[in-house]
Structures are given as C-alpha cells and as structure tokens.
Amino acid sequence: MLKIKHFTKSYKGGKKAVNDLNLVVEKGDIYGFIGHNGAGKTTTIRSVVGVLDFEEGDIEIDGISIKKDPVACKAVTAYIPDNPDLYDHLTGIQYLNFIGDLFSVSQADRELLIKKYGDAFQITASLGDLISSYSHGMKQKLAIISALIHKPKLLVLDEPFVGLDPKAAHMLKTIMAELCSNGGAIFFSTHVLDVAEKLCNKIAIIKAGQLVTHGKTEEVKGDNSLEDVFLELIDND
Numbered sequence: 001m002l003k004i005k006h007f008t009k010s011y012k013g014g015k016k017a018v019n020d021l022n023l024v025v026e027k028g029d030i031y032g033f034i035g036h037n038g039a040g041k042t043t044t045i046r047s048v049v050g051v052l053d054f055e056e057g058d059i060e061i062d063g064i065s066i067k068k069d070p071v072a073c074k075a076v077t078a079y080i081p082d083n084p085d086l087y088d089h090l091t092g093i094q095y096l097n098f099i100g101d102l103f104s105v106s107q108a109d110r111e112l113l114i115k116k117y118g119d120a121f122q123i124t125a126s127l128g129d130l131i132s133s134y135s136h137g138m139k140q141k142l143a144i145i146s147a148l149i150h151k152p153k154l155l156v157l158d159e160p161f162v163g164l165d166p167k168a169a170h171m172l173k174t175i176m177a178e179l180c181s182n183g184g185a186i187f188f189s190t191h192v193l194d195v196a197e198k199l200c201n202k203i204a205i206i207k208a209g210q211l212v213t214h215g216k217t218e219e220v221k222g223d224n225s226l227e228d229v230f231l232e233l234i235d236n237d
C-alpha cells in the first residue's frame with residue numbers, strides 16, 4: 001500500500017533530514033514510526049502525503065508514484081497532521097461537507113459516516129458551531145472525522161494521540177484497528193511507546209534521519225518492552 005524507496009530529504013542549507021529510508025506498509029498494517037525529536041518523522045510523513053517535495057528516492061501509494069501522479073495518490077490517502085490547521089470561518093459540518101465534496105463522497109455515505117464518527121467522538125452537537133470556537137482536541141476530532149469520511153486506503157497520522165482526551169484516544173485506537181481489519185493501512189508517528197507496542201503490528205525506529213530497525217513489533221522488541229529497545233537503540237552511537 002505504501003512503499004518508501006531510498007527516500008532522502010534535505011532542507012535548504014541544511015544537512016540531510018532523512019537519508020536513504022526504505023519502508024513498506026502493507027494492507028492491514030498498523031505501522032508505528034518512532035524516533036526522538038528531530039529524527040525525521042514529520043519530514044517523512046509530509047513527503048508521503050505529498051505536502052513536501054524531495055530530491056532522492058521515490059514514494060509509491062497503491063502502486064502509484066507520488067512524484068508522477070500526486071493527485072491519484074492523494075485520492076486514496078488521508079492525512080492528519082499533528083496540529084490540524086482547519087478553516088476557522090467554517091462550521092464543523094461545512095468543513096466536513098467541503099472534504100466530502102473534494103473526495104466525491106455520496107450524500108448517503110456522508111450522512112451515515114458523519115453521524116457515526118461524530119457520535120463516536122461526541123462532537124455531533126458542536127458541528128453547527130464555527131471551527132474558531134473549537135478547542136484543540138475538538139479540532140483534532142474534526143480532522144479525524146474528515147479523514148475517515150472518504151474511506152481512505154492509507155491513513156497517515158502525525159502524533160494522533162496528542163491533545164485527545166482518554167475516551168477519544170481509545171475510540172481512535174478502535175477505529176484504527178477497524179480500518180486495518182477491513183483492508184486499509186495505517187502509518188503513524190508517535191512518542192507514546194506503550195500505545196505503539198499494543199496497537200502496531202509493525203514498528204520502525206528512526207534516529208537522526210536513518211532507520212535503525214524495522215519489522216514486526218514482536219521481532220523488534222523481542223522479550224523486552226518497546227521502551228527498553230527504543231532507549232537502547234537511541235542511546236547507542
């Protein structure tokens with residue numbers, strides 16, 4: 001579903017933020033991407049979803065290169081950034097309808113899914129309010145719902161649990177598992193290692209722009225906790 005091949009990215013005047021990264025996310029995977037601050041997670045994620053250009057390597061989504069056909073890639077992908085920047089002058093429902101229009105979601109599907117996820121995240125009653133009046137967590141919930149209503153094949157999330165209350169975080173984990181058991185794929189970054197350990201069937205650890213380990217969660221961590229493995233790999237130079 002997602003293939004990252006020899007991906008390398010430098011920012012202007014800087015060193016390589018990510019260097020020769022190779023990763024494959026298959027259908028049904030919940031793939032956790034972990035690393036210290038500045039390791040290169042957001043850089044990778046923003047390139048995967050077509051927000052950031054990159055000079056070397058390629059990224060394929062559902063067999064299509066993001067460089068060759070970014071629109072086709074974006075049509076099957078949903079991206080939830082760590083700090084969703086939504087349109088403050090719209091109401092929640094106007095924003096969801098805007099996303100529904102962009103992705104040609106039918107009226108019937110739209111109504112069904114907005115009700116399902118709006119109720120699940122307890123935000124239905126606020127959908128008529130302006131987004132400018134939403135708290136950070138409410139904006140996060142709205143961004144999640146907007147990502148889910150067009151039934152993406154690939155869901156990409158950057159630090160999705162930051163700012164969510166415990167109930168919403170639990171709901172998001174349930175929805176992520178449901179999406180993957182229905183044949184979708186998820187690639188997400190997190191600093192919450194116990195969530196990654198429980199939720200992800202695969203894990204990649206990135207350090208200073210380079211992948212240090214990746215694979216099935218039980219193989220990456222062996223008999224240790226993910227936290228122990230992570231700290232040892234990150235401290236080891």
Ligand SMILES: Nc1ncnc2c1ncn2[C@@H]1O[C@H](COP(=O)(O)OP(=O)(O)OP(=O)(O)O)[C@@H](O)[C@H]1O
Nearest residue numbers: 011012014017035036037038039040041042043044
């Ligand atoms: N716009 C930018 N211009 C220049 N350098 C950047 C830019 N964005 C990121 N970097 C650099 O690229 C490297 C990787 O940053 P990135 O944001 O991808 O890390 P991250 O793993 O997402 O970190 P965090 O966990 O803190 O969010 C860092 O050295 C950072 O300083």
